[in-house]
Amino acid sequence: MKAAIRYTIAVLSLVGMIATWVAMAEIVQDLQTTYPKPYFLTYVVHSGYAFFLITWLVWRSLPCERFKRDDYCGKFGWHDYIEATIWLAFCSFASGYTWYLSLSRTSVSGNTAVYQSQSAFVFLLSVIFLKEKVTVLKVISVVLSLAGVLLIALFPGPSHSNRDMHPSIWGYLLCAMAMLFYVIFEIVYKKKAVHADDPLPLWNAVRVIGLVGIQTLLCYWPVLLILHGTEFEKFELPTGDNLRMLCIDVALDGVYNVLLLVCISMSSPLFATVGLLLVLPVSVVADYVIHKHYTLPAIAFGGVALIALGFVGFCAAEYILQRKEAARAQSCELESSDSFSSSETRRLLSSSTSD
Template sequence: MKVSWRTVGALLCIVGLIATWLAMAELLQDLQGTYKKPYFVNYCVRSSYSFALLFWMVWRFYPWKKQKTSMEHTGHFGWHAFVTKAIYLAFIINVSAYTWYLSLTRTSVSGNTAIYQSSSAVVFIMSVPLLKEKVTIPKVLAVAICITGVCLVAFFPGNKKEGDNINPSVEGYVLVVISTVFYAADQVVYRKLAVHQKDAVPIANAVRFIGLVGVVTVLCYWPIILILDGTNFEEFEWPDGYALKQIALNAALDLVYNALLLICITLSSPLFASVGVLLLLPASVPADYLIHDGYTLPWQAFIGVAFIVTGFITFCIANYLESRQLRRMAESSLDETADSEPLLNEPSS
């Protein structure tokens, strides 16, 4: 079984996504209890994406690189095209993140998790018309199995307690649904607008793009801080040293997470990335045991974990079979073209 470098790269990205998400979850729980200014936190975190441009510039100007033209450095997308697309994606990402931050204190942990992690279903629905994603029984089955597993894990959390500041409300669940839809749209729209199969530097362009999203946020989204403060919806308060450190760590991890997410989408598809990220729930089991004094999930949740793993394996198999079929069709088409060329070029008698 031959596995392409893109598939291997996407799987490595999934591993990195899971690790960074688990670290962010621990930091964010602490931050929510010490500094309750969700928009300012969101602005700082999204602005940190601009540092990705520094990594791109290191790659661009590294002495041993042999590229000689700007086309070889930017691939299929020039700066003007990428900036325009980054403006669209910055809006989608900021809406998704801010509404999710707002929902945290207005929903139960289980309900929030179940809704937000079901984004793979929304990604699937959006991918069919926008990305021409092929609807197959194995893919539908894989997504359904994964979401069933998410619900089992979310609604059987064991003895984990809700935070003291959690007050579930209809408004909170509306916010997390909005966040989930925009989160799914972020992945699908990025693949639609900012990924091209013939791009010579796909990974570098994913890093460049997330950096431009950060720059757009820095330049265009700071006035909202003043508006929220002026309307008393979120009175501005500068974080203390501890909260500032937490924000900086969360921003660094979020930058890594979203860069890996875009790279994973670039190398595979939004659906593969969204289904793969669901593996963070099984991965959280040993993490919870080690960090939270031996906490373990109840048996119903372990069944959910098994469902998620089974669903991901099912999706990987379905994805591999589909890719193999497409390769065979392409090879068959090339063979037919090669066979017909002598006939087309044969001189008439």
């Protein structure tokens, strides 16, 4: 697949991720207040990913010879994906659960600052494990984005949150754990379940997220019994509006994660993470449009500008790298062609001399 097409798919996936994230934030903000069951919420939402495996199986059964070939489903087989999703399911669940736990123990701005700092850790781990190329422009872009997050976190404007909040060190540690598990999830997926020559990245992302859902559904329910028995989290089925919001959240979260995996497949975890920071300014606009009362302080708009500038800088860095790699590949082809021509010329000359 050409680099331009891959990049376009990554950007479109990112746009979808931002839209679903903003929608989920509106739902979770209400759901966590009226139904404070973090483990059950995490279990149901992540088990809901299993429906994507059903979708993949239906697609696989389509009467099309092109799709029935095993080699057309990418480099990895079932064993590879199942092995990878053992870790992916754990990291995804751990991240979701610890994040839910952190919400009532951190301020909104503090939670945002800690969780969105993941781009720095993704950059570091990508360099170590994925051999991400380090350039000055990439480093500057990540720093600008983090500075923008910090400005928005420090100057969030008037709060209209109704949730009971008791900030503590434990809450920020939980948020940091959620962020680190999420970072590991992205790196493991790119390392263990992505291949550059995958002909169907969307459908293989659907298969992976479906397997994550199956493993969550089968392996994580016993903890519900333990939490209920110890009264740490009493089991109670949601009803009415809570049930409706939970069903919508399951669907949105699943779509978001499929788009995330496609974005990572087409680009890198760092691109997805830096790009997702754009959700902060988009959320500000959504709050203003939906709630009609949220205004961001003038200084925080500087943070919005820094995030946007950081993303543009990162895209520019990726574009420059792609151009250099394309030029290098073209140069190698020309050298190979010249070498072949010289060799062929020498062979012909030798043949005519002997004659």
